[in-house]
Structure formats: structure tokens, C-alpha cells
Amino acid sequence: MKSTQLPDTRLIEGMLQRRTTNGPFRPDAVSREHQELLMRVAQAAPSHFNSQPWRxxxxxxxxxxxxxxxIAGQSMTELIEAGVFFERYQRYFRFTQAEMEERRDGIHIDHLPGPLKPFTRQVFSDAGLKLMRQLGVPAKLGEDNRRLVAGSPLLLAALLDKEEYRPGELSGFYSVFGLGAAIENIWNAVGALGMGIQFVSTPMEIPRHWQSIRELLEVPPELELMAVYRLGYLPDEGPRPTIDWSSRHRKRLSQFVFRESCRVPEQD
Structure with a gap:
């Protein structure tokens, strides 16, 4: 008679508990052991023909x-000051729990500076942007961003080898897919190490700032800088950024899964 073993669901549970860290990290250096472990889980990701195009x-x-x-702080200040950030991404903003329950995507803006709270829905309009400028919010958000990155004990730059990464060709897609899988492995592993991770995205929004990052990291012509992340050990609790959000909602199965063809939504 065969013995029945219960499946080990710790990996799945860890993936379902994945988080992005919006707040500060502890100042402790990330141990070399943990850094190497994160690189090993990245290395375990799938890639086309085992090309391992990531660096x-x-x-x-x-x-x-x-x-x-x-650079990250200045980028944030410029994006907010010009209204570019809100113009590009306003389709993802939700302002009530009811909106989140209905859509189950985007981010719920649930933390604003006191003077802006009465104008929650208008905060990203022209009038709201004018008020934010008057209150010095762009500079404050830029400083918040600068401090978060500056207080991170470890940054991780992700690059692709241009021998494999050829935009416009299938190898370009395969390479991005593989790097995404490698980053997701890292993202899922940090939680088990008591760590957090966040995308340092604002420099990418402004070409000259992204070029400054390339030069700072001395990226050679044969590599393409794709992303930068900040990592560190999580404190017990920390203050929330000036403008903050939550994004724990996920779409229902019927909103993104189909059965047999794209005409039949999966049942929840």
C-alpha cells in the first residue's frame, strides 16, 4: 500500500505572499550569503535554449x-512637477475601496498629505497639480524617493546581453521573458530572507537620467541596462511615503482566465 504524502506548499504560499516594499529598509548590509543565494535563484530561471541572457x-x-x-529623486521631482507621471499612469489610480473591489487592479491611493485629502479625486487634475506645486509636493516626493534609495544597503541592476537581446526579433522577446523570470525568482526569494525589494523606476522615465545611470554603472556597449532595484532587510514597521497606495487586490479568475477558447470565461 503506497503512503500518501501531503504536498509541500511552502513555495506556493511564499509566492502568494509576495510584496513590493514602498518603505525604508534597515541599514544592515545584505550578507554575501544572501546576495549569492539571490543570484542563484535568478540563475535557475528558464531561458530560450538555456542562453541565460541576464547580467x-x-x-x-x-x-x-x-x-x-x-538621480531617482530628481527624476521624481521633475515627473511630478510637469504632471507627466499622472498623465502617463492615471488609468491605474483608484480612490475608493469600492473601485478596487469592482476592478481588482490598479493601485488604491489611500495615503495623502493632509491639505490634499479634500481634493482626493482632483489631486491629479490640473487644479490638483497646481495645488501640489504650491504645497511643494513634487520636491517632497522627490526627497522621499531619494531617501528611500539612499537608505537601501543594496542596489541590483538588471541587464541583457545584446547578442541575445535583439528588439524586433523573437530573441528580443525571449530575452525579456527570461529576465522577467529571473527577476520574479529573486522577488519571490527575498521574502524568505526577511528582505524587501522595489523597482527604482523614475530614472527610466527621463532619458537623460537613465543615461546618467548607465554611465555611473559603466555599462559597456554589448549590454543593455533594463532595470534597477533596491533591496534590504525589512524593519518591523516604518513610516509611509508622502503619497502612498495599496495594491493587494487581484482580478477574479473570470476576469483574466478563459476555458478552451477566448469566448468562454472561467468560472470564479
Whole structure:
């Protein structure tokens, strides 16, 4: 008679508990053991023909982190000041729990500076942007962003080898797919190590700032810088950013899964 073993669901449970860290990290350096482990889980990701097109830069140098933080903060200030950030991404903003329950996607803006709370729905309009400028919110958000990056003990740059990464060809898609899988492995692993991770996205929004990051990291012509992340150990609790959101809702199965063809939504 065969013995029945219950499946080990710890990996699945860890994936379902995945989080993005919007707040600060502890100042402790990330151990070399944990850094190596994160690189090994990235290495385990699938890639087309086992090409492993990803390359990573682990950054602990305080001067490099500080300069990256300055660029990230300045980028945020410029994006908010010009209204570019809200113009590009307003379709993802939700302002009530009811909206989140209905759509089950996007981000719920649930934390605003006191003077802006009466104008929650208008905060990203022209009038709201004018008020934010008057209150110095763009500079405050830029400084928040700078401090978050500057206080991160580890930055991780993700790159692709241009021999494999050829935009417009299938190899370009395969390479991005593989890097995405490698990053997702890292993202799922940090929780088990008591760590957090967040995309440092604002420099990518402004070409000259992204070029500054490339130069700072001395990226050679044969590599393409794709993304930068900040990592560190999580504190017990930390203050929320000036403008913050939650994004734990996920679409129902019937909203993104079909059965047999695209005409038949899956039942919830």
C-alpha cells in the first residue's frame, strides 16, 4: 500500500505572499550569503535554449548608491512637477475601496498629505497639480524617493546581453521573458530572507537620467541596462511615503482566465 504524502506548499504560499516594499529598509548590509543565494535563484530561471541572457550588477558602494538616489529623486521631482507621471499612469489610480473591489487592479491611493485629502479625486487634475506645486509636493516626493534609495544597503541592476537581446526579433522577446523570470525568482526569494525589494523606476522615465545611470554603472556597449532595484532587510514597521497606495487586490479568475477558447470565461 503506497503512503500518501501531503504536498509541500511552502513555495506556493511564499509566492502568494509576495510584496513590493514602498518603505525604508534597515541599514544592515545584505550578507554575501544572501546576495549569492539571490543570484542563484535568478540563475535557475528558464531561458530560450538555456542562453541565460541576464547580467546583474550588485551595488553596495555608498557613493554609487547616493548618486543613484540623487538621480531617482530628481527624476521624481521633475515627473511630478510637469504632471507627466499622472498623465502617463492615471488609468491605474483608484480612490475608493469600492473601485478596487469592482476592478481588482490598479493601485488604491489611500495615503495623502493632509491639505490634499479634500481634493482626493482632483489631486491629479490640473487644479490638483497646481495645488501640489504650491504645497511643494513634487520636491517632497522627490526627497522621499531619494531617501528611500539612499537608505537601501543594496542596489541590483538588471541587464541583457545584446547578442541575445535583439528588439524586433523573437530573441528580443525571449530575452525579456527570461529576465522577467529571473527577476520574479529573486522577488519571490527575498521574502524568505526577511528582505524587501522595489523597482527604482523614475530614472527610466527621463532619458537623460537613465543615461546618467548607465554611465555611473559603466555599462559597456554589448549590454543593455533594463532595470534597477533596491533591496534590504525589512524593519518591523516604518513610516509611509508622502503619497502612498495599496495594491493587494487581484482580478477574479473570470476576469483574466478563459476555458478552451477566448469566448468562454472561467468560472470564479
Amino acid at each position: 546583474f550588477v550588485l551595488i553596495e558602494n555608498p557613493q554609487t548608491i547616493a548618486r543613484t538616489a540623487e
